[in-house]
Amino acid sequence: MAKRARHEEGLDIELAELPAELRWREWMGRVEAVIFASPEPVGREVLARVVGRECNLDLIIDDIRDELRGRPYELIAVAGGWQHRTKKGFADAIRAATGLGAETKPLSQSDALILMCIAYFQPITRGELSQFFGKEVSRDMIGHLRSLGFIAAGPRSPQPGAPYTYVTTKGFLSHFGFDTLRDLPDMEALEDAGLLSKDRLLAGDIPILASDLSAEEGEAEDVGLDFSE
Incomplete structure (x- = not known):
């Protein structure tokens, strides 16, 4: 046919x-x-x-x-x-x-951190994100990332109440230059570059800020990660 x-x-x-x-x-x-x-x-x-x-x-x-x-x-x-x-x-x-390229999709430090957590731990609920940060991640913050086309609703979580999870989109991959999620920098590579500690992240102690990525642009390029665009 x-x-x-x-x-x-x-x-x-x-x-x-x-x-x-x-x-x-x-x-x-x-x-x-x-x-x-x-x-x-x-x-x-x-x-x-x-x-x-x-x-x-x-x-x-x-x-x-x-x-x-x-x-x-x-x-x-x-x-x-x-x-x-x-x-x-x-x-x-x-x-x-x-003048093309002068405006980029705005990401605050909080936006960048939330997006990073979703990228690495998806599918993930808003409640789980709140546990990482030690404070509530608001629906408005999630809504902002959705409006930018970086995240979307994922499958329902098996947790009580079956809350929605969140996952990254093709728009996220395209904006940050990834072909697939397998292209995200390995956790060990980020730790070696001093940009991320998985243990501290899971413990709710976030050691990485979007401004840190900007200040250490050379290192961020080496591992292929910069959510501060």
Whole structure:
């Protein structure tokens, strides 16, 4: 059915009449065009609609990345898909010329801490977050993170009353440049960098602040964590 639908759309995905090299180049062009045209990361299942069965998407992505070396933008894996993004080194030039990127989603120190806890311990309830902080995490604070698109309601907890849990979203992954949650820095790496102590966190003693990340930007980049954006 899917193959028939593609035929009706007039798109030859197999390109069997083309020599292998030209076929590969056409597939590369299609994949890059689809990613370039999308405002959101594009997943594997979408890209598979424009290439043949013999096309290895991972190799296609690798070849596109090779061709982009030296360009001011790159193709990155983020939020379970791929997206074109300008390289960080050109951020100042873009802001100076257009003003784009001057405004970022605001995160207070408390916001950043709550988001960090949700990211590492999800699914987690508001009550459990309150235990970490030693004071109540308000519904307004949770609502703010939800309005930014960083968290969403997860499954009901088996605790009495079946409270909602909270989990991070694809918007969280995209904003902070993670492909999957497996890309979050390992707890041990954060401890080695002096940014986080799991034992102290679980005991309700939060040793990390968003301002600390800003002050220690070099170390934060090394482990890939900066929720203070």
